Amino acid sequence: MTTAQQAVRSSASDVPVNKHRRDWRGWKFMWPFAVVFVFVFIIPIIYAIYISFFQEKMIGGTVFAGFANYDRLFHDGNFWYSVGRVALFTVVQVPIMLALAALVALALDSMRLHGMRFFRISTFLPYAVPAVVSTLMWGFMYSAKYGLIGSMNAALGWHLDAFSPDWILVSIGNINTWEFTGYNMLIFYAALSTIPHDLYEAAAIDGASEWQIVRKIKMPELRGSLAITVIFSIIGSFQLFNEPQILKTMVPGNVITTYYTPNMYAYNLSFMGGESNYAAALAIVMAVITMVLAYAVQLSSMKEQMR
Amino acid sequence: MSSTRQNAAQTATAQASDGKRMIGLEMLQGANAARTGAEPVYLEGRAAKKAEKKRQKAIEKGLAEERKRSAKTGFSNPTNPRRSWGLTLVTGIFAVYCLFPFLWLLINSTKTQKDFVSTFGLGFGKSFNLWQNIQTVFTYQDGIFGRWFLNTLLYVIVGAGGATLLAIMGGYALAKFDFPGRKAVFAVVIGSISVPGIALAVPQFLLFAKLNLTNTPWAMIIPSLISPFGLYLMWIFSDQAVPTSLIEAARVDGASEFRTFFTISLPLLAPGIVTTALFTIVATWNNYFLPLIMLKDPDWYPLTIGLNQWNSQSTTAGAKAIQNLVVTGSLLTIIPVVVAFLCLQKYWQSGLAAGAVKE
Numbered sequence: 202m203t204t205a206q207q208a209v210r211s212s213a214s215d216v217p218v219n220k221h222r223r224d225w226r227g228w229k230f231m232w233p234f235a236v237v238f239v240f241v242f243i244i245p246i247i248y249a250i251y252i253s254f255f256q257e258k259m260i261g262g263t264v265f266a267g268f269a270n271y272d273r274l275f276h277d278g279n280f281w282y283s284v285g286r287v288a289l290f291t292v293v294q295v296p297i298m299l300a301l302a303a304l305v306a307l308a309l310d311s312m313r314l315h316g317m318r319f320f321r322i323s324t325f326l327p328y329a330v331p332a333v334v335s336t337l338m339w340g341f342m343y344s345a346k347y348g349l350i351g352s353m354n355a356a357l358g359w360h361l362d363a364f365s366p367d368w369i370l371v372s373i374g375n376i377n378t379w380e381f382t383g384y385n386m387l388i389f390y391a392a393l394s395t396i397p398h399d400l401y402e403a404a405a406i407d408g409a410s411e412w413q414i415v416r417k418i419k420m421p422e423l424r425g426s427l428a429i430t431v432i433f434s435i436i437g438s439f440q441l442f443n444e445p446q447i448l449k450t451m452v453p454g455n456v457i458t459t460y461y462t463p464n465m466y467a468y469n470l471s472f473m474g475g476e477s478n479y480a481a482a483l484a485i486v487m488a489v490i491t492m493v494l495a496y497a498v499q500l501s502s503m504k505e506q507m508r
Numbered sequence: 509m510s511s512t513r514q515n516a517a518q519t520a521t522a523q524a525s526d527g528k529r530m531i532g533l534e535m536l537q538g539a540n541a542a543r544t545g546a547e548p549v550y551l552e553g554r555a556a557k558k559a560e561k562k563r564q565k566a567i568e569k570g571l572a573e574e575r576k577r578s579a580k581t582g583f584s585n586p587t588n589p590r591r592s593w594g595l596t597l598v599t600g601i602f603a604v605y606c607l608f609p610f611l612w613l614l615i616n617s618t619k620t621q622k623d624f625v626s627t628f629g630l631g632f633g634k635s636f637n638l639w640q641n642i643q644t645v646f647t648y649q650d651g652i653f654g655r656w657f658l659n660t661l662l663y664v665i666v667g668a669g670g671a672t673l674l675a676i677m678g679g680y681a682l683a684k685f686d687f688p689g690r691k692a693v694f695a696v697v698i699g700s701i702s703v704p705g706i707a708l709a710v711p712q713f714l715l716f717a718k719l720n721l722t723n724t725p726w727a728m729i730i731p732s733l734i735s736p737f738g739l740y741l742m743w744i745f746s747d748q749a750v751p752t753s754l755i756e757a758a759r760v761d762g763a764s765e766f767r768t769f770f771t772i773s774l775p776l777l778a779p780g781i782v783t784t785a786l787f788t789i790v791a792t793w794n795n796y797f798l799p800l801i802m803l804k805d806p807d808w809y810p811l812t813i814g815l816n817q818w819n820s821q822s823t824t825a826g827a828k829a830i831q832n833l834v835v836t837g838s839l840l841t842i843i844p845v846v847v848a849f850l851c852l853q854k855y856w857q858s859g860l861a862a863g864a865v866k867e
Contacts (some may be wrong), residue, residue, distance in 0.1 A: 224685060224686055224687055224688075225687055225688065226685055226687065226765055227681040227682075227684075227685025227686070227687030227690065228681070228687055229681075229765055229766070230677040230678065230680050230681035230685070230765075230769070231677070231678050231681040231682070231687065231693065233673075233674050233677060233678075234674040234675070234677065234678035234734070234739065235678075235693065237674060237730070237733045237734055238696075238697070238700075238734050240730070241708070241712060241730060241731045241733070241734055242700050242703075242708065242734065243696075244711075244715065245708050245711035245712045245715055246703065246708065246711070248711040248714070248715060249708075249710060249711040252711070252714070301602070305599060305602055308595055308598070308599045309599075311589070311595065312588070312589055313589050313590070313591055313592040313595050313596075314591065314592070314595060314596045314599055315591050315593065315596045316596070319603075320599055320603055321853075322849075322850065322853060323603045323606055323607050324602065324603060324606050325849075326606060326607070326610070326846060326849065327606055327609075328790070329790060329842065329845045329846050329848075329849045330794075330842050330845075330846075331793065331794035331796065331811075331812050331841065331842070331845075332794060332796055332812075333794075333796050333812040333813075333815055333816050334812075334815065334838040334841055334842055335609070337815065337816070337819055337834060337835075337838055338609050338612065338613055338838065339609065341612075341616070341629075341831070341835070342609070342612060342629060346625070347624065347625040347626070347629075348629060349612070349629040349630065352628050352629055379605070379606070379609070382606075383606065402585075436701070442797060443796050443797065447796075447816055447819075450816075450819065450820045451819070467710065468709075468801070471710045471713075472713075472801060477710060477714060480710050481710055481711065484708075484710055488703045491703075492699070492703070
């Protein structure tokens, strides 16, 4: 995202600016996007903020309630429980996924693999699979009754249960890792392939070992794209919804609750419980938390680059 | 990548002209091909493609020769190192992790419901039932799967197609015009990426309900028209691929802004457009959350919602379990997207490279 800002600056200076008359030509191309964007993004956000200040009462209908919804939210144990769960999920799953992605990208970029094209494609392919299909697929394989885990248990005499309360978050994490490692790998790989190869040649002539080339040339390049992948991954895992929502019907009992993740909580509040106003307040608080986190990551990466 | 290859081919040429080393016929061919590649040779259509393929093959051969030589002499070219079976094996483990669910899906779509719950997951069932499964998927519940398929196609063509078009025009405007409010547009769009989907979905639903648009295709299409990531990608791409001087030249020649856009800029943007289209198509094809809240009528379901509904049917007591249909339906759902990715890999790989990292 820092690269994006640089690009704004550089491309703006390319454009000849007529200081006396404002140049409105760009809007000829911008307006269709802007109109739809206002309709599906800006107005709903303003509307959500607006309704979050109201409450539906049994008597008197919808009344202005000030910060009552927010007050209730800050004392809502279920909500903070769900936030804690996605935070834990983010702290564990995102580093594993990004480390895997970086390792595969480095392996591909080393040009030492047999069948590089095959690896590039096969590691990215899971990204093309809808979350519904990948969750169903893994859900079937997880099943202790007739899935692969069941076969493994039978063969080895284990009692592994991917759907037990202790393991379910790991199972969801595995699905997410499977889906998105390839995507992040591709971003890292793209970053690595912008390094001019003369640099490697020069380093090799100076007697640098392959490990030194990786550490001194490739790793710093990866750091630049790390910010983007971290921000997207944080946003993604804080919005965790599809996988637990779909697994809910496959998992026996009440292991996945209606407030398992903040998004699931908001969904169930507004579409099952009829508490749209409260759900809107929840959604706004989550948006603020996510944006603060994304901003913090961006700031720290900028500091890193300044050094 | 191609520069590396050329480098290697050039070293091969240098060594060949040296005359001190044995010159293999293949190496000569490789050197020749590299030389003809350096000079522009104008060939049309299929012949050009064929020649290019031949050239690539020859270079590949030259590179392999070089690796073989470096194994003997001990001096290795850092841009053409020796292939390592060890590293291939380690990376191979990860590739297996990525691919085996596909294998599982393929195998299990050939099973009957009875075999599905009773036989080993990665082995075939007692009978080969793939064709019957596919037939049942399309005929079950009066062929509603076909309807879902067409719905998805409609959402993808209109929604993702429109999203791509809006992203191209918007990205072009951001990159090539300094219009008032440009910085504000940028800040708002980038900021909107981090707004959680649910924060939008609830008010979007309420808004669409007020306009009587829920339960119609519009509820799915209109929100799909906006792809902030696509806009970002197209803007970076326009910035790099369309030289401002070219636009200026067209303007001086008296072309209107739209004529310049369609005849000069669009062709230059082609690889970026394919990338953006592919990502918006995948996003729309795979969307689960939006249709889940917007559509209640099964006749308007896309594939994702329909499949999940079939699956939940299996878990409700008393209903017939149709997991074999869910698995076969899943396979049919992913085939178009996977095929699209495989066919267009040249484009999205280069397009993403341009979009993901910019100097």
